[in-house]
Amino acid sequence: MRHGVAWAFGLAEDLLAEALPRRWAHSQGVAERATELAHVLGTDAELLRAAAVLHDVGYAPSIAATGFHPLDGARHLRVVHGADERLVRLVANHTFALWEAEERGLRGELEAEFPVLEEPSLIDALVYCDVTTTPDGRPTTSVQRVAEIRGRYGDDSLVGRFIRRAAPELHACVARVEARLVAAPDGSAHPR
Template sequence: MHLSLAYRTAESLLTSIPSRWAHSCRVLEQARILAPVLGADAEPVAIAAILHDVGYAASVVDTGQHMIDGARHLSRLGVDPTVCSLVAYHSSSEWEAAELGLSAELATFRRPPSELLDAITYCDLTSGPNGTVLDPVSRLDEVLRRYDADHVVHRAVSAARPALLRMVDRVTKRLADAGRA
């Protein structure tokens, strides 16, 4: 699936959730900023960026973990396995799957290379819920405020927070090393 079709696919699934669509468009913009340091990986990361939250679309919800549901949907559409893996594992997915008892379902997708997982997570965590650019600490704080303390997302993001911030730091360093910070 090329980026233009990925964009239209995501748009058709997410425009009924305007904030998710605005957020997804920002995640794509962040992926475009990363493109110079990603080289040949820029294309799959950009495609995963615009598609990463399609699992929130009502027609796509299955297990209730949006990363897995989105990846399954895209896999059924024949989307490239690397893109499906990036969608499956982005951000706090591994922690959320553990909380939900869905680790085996997640493991049906191959864990993406760390550099690509860092990249999609960086793009997600620097994009606010309504499409603004946010620093990752504020972004994670916003997620923790949005979900009650006993909610699975709150627990997963609390546990994942240090690792997620390290992922963002690695990408920030790559950008700085490339003179693009």
């Protein structure tokens, strides 16, 4: 990876800590969850931690352009920082972003610029980290997290429609990662 985890943490902190402290707390919590998966990710552990802490940088007012944070964050990482392509694509497509992009009329744009990585275990891992972390950075379940998002945005909102549609897949990702964690508590097996 061209840029390391320390760089990712520094950039996320610069973009989020002051402007959006709760989003920064969430990002730190997501990165902490990623650390817990290191033994099942092997060589991709650092990539996951970097993507975890950077996944929401597109919310930063200083870089928000389209109002769709996965697209704005990925563009910033690619254009301004020349970040690793796998990292950029993970940020762009985190937590079923294509489905939300569809709700926003941005699916074609997101897909064309940032194709989804063909690495299901890594995608699952980032979904797991995101949807098992509260907005304040504490661990939670995917069921509680989906309920929290629906409550915060409302079922009839764009985000509410997206999260209702994505919920079964979010829960399935979490279940797959939890199964890998149980099967490889000592790090002897990798999810790839």
